[in-house]
Each structure stands twice: as structure tokens, then as C-alpha cells.
Amino acid sequence: MSRLLCLALLLVSAAAAEAQGLFGQLGNAATGALQGAGVINQDQKAAIDTGSAAVAKSFEDITPEQEYYIGRAVAAQLLATRKPYDVQKVTDYLNVLGRALAQASDRPETFGGYHFLAIDSDEINAFAAPGGLILVTRGLLRCAQSEDAVASILAHEIAHVAKQHGLKAIKKDRLTKAVIGAGTAAAQVLGPKELQEQTSIFKDSVGDITSTLVNSGYSRDLEFDADAAAVETLKRVGYDPRSLVAMLTVMKSKVKPGGADFSKTHPEPQDRIAQIEKVLGSYKTAAPSADVAAARMARYKAALGEI
Amino acid sequence: MSKISLTIILLCATATAAFAAPAKQMSVNVKETQVRSTPSYLGKVLGVLAYGDRVDVLETQKDWSRISLSAKKLEGWVNNSALTPKKVEIAAGSQAAGQNASTGEVALAGKGFNNQIETQYKADGQLDYTWVDKMGAINPQPETVSAFLSSGALKGGAK
Numbered sequence: 515m516s517r518l519l520c521l522a523l524l525l526v527s528a529a530a531a532e533a534q535g536l537f538g539q540l541g542n543a544a545t546g547a548l549q550g551a552g553v554i555n556q557d558q559k560a561a562i563d564t565g566s567a568a569v570a571k572s573f574e575d576i577t578p579e580q581e582y583y584i585g586r587a588v589a590a591q592l593l594a595t596r597k598p599y600d601v602q603k604v605t606d607y608l609n610v611l612g613r614a615l616a617q618a619s620d621r622p623e624t625f626g627g628y629h630f631l632a633i634d635s636d637e638i639n640a641f642a643a644p645g646g647l648i649l650v651t652r653g654l655l656r657c658a659q660s661e662d663a664v665a666s667i668l669a670h671e672i673a674h675v676a677k678q679h680g681l682k683a684i685k686k687d688r689l690t691k692a693v694i695g696a697g698t699a700a701a702q703v704l705g706p707k708e709l710q711e712q713t714s715i716f717k718d719s720v721g722d723i724t725s726t727l728v729n730s731g732y733s734r735d736l737e738f739d740a741d742a743a744a745v746e747t748l749k750r751v752g753y754d755p756r757s758l759v760a761m762l763t764v765m766k767s768k769v770k771p772g773g774a775d776f777s778k779t780h781p782e783p784q785d786r787i788a789q790i791e792k793v794l795g796s797y798k799t800a801a802p803s804a805d806v807a808a809a810r811m812a813r814y815k816a817a818l819g820e821i
Numbered sequence: 822m823s824k825i826s827l828t829i830i831l832l833c834a835t836a837t838a839a840f841a842a843p844a845k846q847m848s849v850n851v852k853e854t855q856v857r858s859t860p861s862y863l864g865k866v867l868g869v870l871a872y873g874d875r876v877d878v879l880e881t882q883k884d885w886s887r888i889s890l891s892a893k894k895l896e897g898w899v900n901n902s903a904l905t906p907k908k909v910e911i912a913a914g915s916q917a918a919g920q921n922a923s924t925g926e927v928a929l930a931g932k933g934f935n936n937q938i939e940t941q942y943k944a945d946g947q948l949d950y951t952w953v954d955k956m957g958a959i960n961p962q963p964e965t966v967s968a969f970l971s972s973g974a975l976k977g978g979a980k
Contacts, residue, residue: 578850579872580934587939589956590948598952610961610969617862617966617977622884623903625851625872629956647956661973704937713941716934720942752975806974813973 576681576689578645582625585645587720588680592641592649592727599632599652599821607817608632611661612648612668618750619669620743621676628672632821637775638765641727642671644680654776655821657764661814662757665748670758673743679736683726684719731779738781738789745793754799755790762787847886847904849874854903855963856895860885863967863977867897873909 576584608630616628628646633639635651642648648671658664674680704712726732732740741758748755766783769776780786802810849870857864860882870876876888876899886904889896943950970977 582852583934583936583939586950586953586957587942587948589953590943590950593952594948605959606961609959610966613961613966614970614975621902622862622900623851623854626957627852627960629959631952631956647953709937709941712934712938713945716938716942717945719934750976751970752973802974810973 578625581678581681582645584681584716584720584723585626585643585647587716588643588723588727589647589649591720591724592643596649597634599634601632603817604632604821605630607813608650608664608668611665612672615665615669615747615751616646616672616676618747619672619676620746624675628675630668638769638777639775639779640667640671642674642680643727644675644678644723646672646675648672648675652821654765655818657761657768658818659760659764660757661810662748662753663761664814664818665751665753666744666755666758666761669744669747669753670740672747673740674732674736677736677739677743679732679740680723680727682736683732684722688715688719688722727779729779734781734785737786741786741790742793745790749797749799752799755794755797756799759787759790759794762790845878846875847878847888847906848909849876849899849903850905850907850909851903854899856888856897856899858897860887860898861977862900862963863970864898866963868893868895870895870899870903875908876904878904 612628612630616622624646626645626647628648630648630650632655633649633651636653637651638653638657640648640650640654648668650667650671654667655664658667731737744758745755748758762783765776769783771777801807849872852872854870855866856868856870858867859865870888870890870893874890874893876890879887879889879896881887881901884901885898886901887897888899888904942948967977969975
């Protein structure tokens with residue numbers, strides 16, 4: 515019996531940790547089977563089902579379309595106090611490279627797609643608004659010394675989008691209200707009162723995300739999670755995932771502790787490097803041929819040489 | 822067969838049944854998505870599907886589904902991240918989905934932070950969306966991305 519109990523616990527915990535949403539669908543059948551097998555009793559089954567349903571409600575019910583509108587508002591807030599670095603060759607390069615990376619991520623397509631913009635600031639920072647609007651400062655781009663390194667920055671931000679880390683910053687009670695409120699207002703123009711209520715929930719949700727991106731930062735676990743996903747994406751495309759370590763090493767030397775930028779919202783670079791090394795293990799990228807390396811360097815310099 | 826191993830088999834079967842068995846029909850869950858000749862972003866673009874298009878799923882390979890949509894005479898591969906098993910209902914009288922879908926006309930299982938909310942939010946906060954719209958309009962051509970990958974000796978990024 516103990517072997518079976520272990521298996522059951524493994525199944526339950528793995529599902530809960532891995533797939534908050536999936537477990538919402540799987541939950542009833544799986545817990546039913548566990549109950550049927552006498553592993554858990556009726557009360558335990560009910561508790562697990564209720565818990566997983568609540569989780570599913572908060573994430574599954576934000577549709578990609580809603581995520582898109584939330585992300586646009588977050589980007590608008592960020593851009594209200596940040597000036598775009600409007601140089602065509604920079605924008606083009608970031609978007610082609612970014613698209614190539616997004617296609618290799620765990621979520622290649624979002625409602626409005628992934629789009630990238632450089633910000634005219636010496637600060638070392640980057641922001642990923644839900645749905646895929648990604649802002650990167652000139653200061654951060656200057657830390658990169660190769661195409662692979664720029665790719666590592668973008669892959670990390672894409673991971674935040676793909677894993678919906680931004681949406682997780684929305685306070686749970688708001689989400690529930692938004693979900694319930696929105697359900698009553700389907701497919702029709704909202705009346706003034708409902709419109710005001712919905713807009714207020716929307717505003718607060720956007721505020722939760724923006725203040726997390728700018729002030730408090732994500733949890734260390736989410737940052738490590740994004741780094742691990744970035745490593746995977748870089749490997750899939752054929753970039754050197756160790757370029758992420760190289761980036762962080764440069765950032766470590768440039769970031770001022772206690773500053774208002776990246777250092778305020780991210781774990782220490784050396785802590786991230788240690789975690790990334792664990793993920794990388796003995797992984798080695800086959801070095802590109804001299805021609806290829808030169809071609810990548812040439813286009814990187816042409817686009818970002820004067821950043 | 823012992824009771825334990827039978828239970829384990831049953832558990833596995835339950836889990837498999839829950840994950841497998843792809844739905845026969847799926848809906849497009851993004852503004853628009855490209856249908857390709859092969860299950861890869863390097864595949865030739867055969868056509869475009871719009872938000873809410875309901876497609877028949879003929880087969881699935883890893884992260885791609887081969888779909889057909891007779892109304893558009895399209896058959897080819899679409900990345901699963903652009904599809905949902907839910908039915909995306911677009912209310913009668915709405916414009917075609919996508920950028921113009923607006924003012925609560927789009928009901929995805931009846932939900933919405935939508936264009937109407939965005940308009941109100943923008944007005945309340947006197948927010949400028951110029952660059953948000955500009956960003957959204959940046960769309961590198963698939964051939965440009967493929968050429969970029971190829972000249973950098975990079976892979977098509979197959980997951």
C-alpha cells in the first residue's frame with residue numbers, strides 16, 4: 515500500500531506543481547481514481563478538487579485576448595515615462611531575432627504576437643508586458659557583446675511572457691472579480707456602471723503587473739525559471755546558452771548595488787549564474803565555423819554596434 | 822494480477838485518457854495565424870487563419886496540428902499555441918476578428934477585458950498608445966526570419 519500511496523502523492527504533487535491549469539481538467543478524474551483506489555477519502559478528494567479548481571479559475575480564464583489588452587496597457591504605462599530608441603536598424607534586428615527565438619519558445623504564438631522595442635536609457639533593464647510586448651534599454655543592450663548575448667536577453671524576456679509571469683502578479687481577488695464580472699458582460703456593449711467597474715478592475719490588474727515589473731520584481735524562483743527556459747530556447751535555436759552567463763557577468767560588473775534598475779528587481783547575477791550552471795551541467799554548444807561566427811558578428815555590429 | 826499493479830494501470834490509463842485524444846475541432850485563439858506546408862516555422866505559408874476560425878484537426882505531431890478549414894479551402898499545419906479546444910464565439914454583427922474585433926463583440930466563452938475597456942482606460946489615464954500600436958504593427962516576414970536563421974547557421978527552432 516505504501517508504494518501506491520507514494521505513486522499517488524507523486525502524481526498529485528507533480529500535476530499540481532507542473533500544470534496548474536491542466537490539473538484543473540485532469541483533477542477530477544485523477545482524484546476520482548485515487549479515491550476509487552482507496553488512496554484518499556471523499557473529503558481529501560473534495561479538498562484537492564476545490565483547490566485545483568480555484569487555481570484553474572485564476573489562470574485558465576484569462577484568455578489570450580484579455581492577456582493582450584492587459585499587456586498593451588502595461589506597455590503603455592511603461593512607455594509613458596520611457597522614450598523609445600527609434601532607430602530602424604535596431605528595431606528590425608531585435609524583432610527578427612526576437613521572432614526567431616519566440617518561435618522556439620514553449621509558446622510561439624500569443625494573441626498579438628511578440629514585438630520588441632529598444633528604450634533610450636542608460637539604465638540596465640528590460641520589461642516583458644503580458645502577451646509579448648518587450649522593452650529593452652540601450653544600457654542593457656550595451657552589456658551584450660555578441661548576437662548570442664542579445665539572444666540570451668530576449669530569450670529570458672520571452673520566457674516571462676510564455677510562462678505568463680506577468681499575469682501571476684495580478685492579485686488573486688481581483689482576478690476572480692474580473693473573471694466573474696466579465697462573464698456577465700459577454701458579447702454586448704457594457705453599460706456605464708459595468709464599464710466603470712470593469713475598467714477599475716482592469717486598471718488595478720495592470721497596476722499590479724506594472725509595479726511588479728518596475729518596483730518589486732518577480733520572485734527569485736520565477737527569475738530562475740525564466741533563465742532555465744531561456745537556456746532551453748537558446749539551445750533549440752543553436753545559440754550558445756552560456757552567453758546568458760556571459761551577459762550576467764558583464765551586468766554584475768556594471769550594475770550598481772541598490773540602484774533603481776535591474777538590481778532592484780532581480781536576484782544577484784552570481785546567484786542566477788549558479789542556477790544556470792546547474793541547468794547547463796556539462797552542456798557544450800558546438801562552436802560555429804569561423805564564417806558563421808563572422809557573419810553573426812557582422813550583423814550584430816551593423817545593427818547594435820553603436821547602441 | 823495483483824490489486825496494486827491493476828490500480829497503477831488504471832491510474833495511468835486515466836491520466837493518459839485525460840491528456841491524449843486530441844479534440845476533433847479546435848478554434849484559433851490568436852488574432853491571426855499562418856497555415857504552413859510542414860509542421861515547422863520554416864514551412865511554406867499556405868494561408869492565414871483568423872481569430873475564432875473553427876478548424877478540423879486531422880492529425881497532431883508534437884506541437885503542431887494538421888488542420889483543414891473547408892470554408893477557406895485551407896489544409897496545412899498550425900502551431901498548437903494558436904489553437905484552443907474551446908469554441909471561440911464571435912457575436913453576430915461583429916467585424917471579422919482580429920485587430921478590428923472591438924467593443925465586446927468578441928465573446929470567448931463570454932469574457933472580456935476588451936477594446937471597450939481599453940478605450941475607457943486610455944481616456945481615464947490620458948494614456949498615449951502610439952508606440953504600443955507601432956510595436957504591434959512590427960511584423961517581420963516569415964522569409965526574413967528564415968533567412969536570418971539560415972545565414973546565422975541556426976536551426977528553425979523546432980521545439
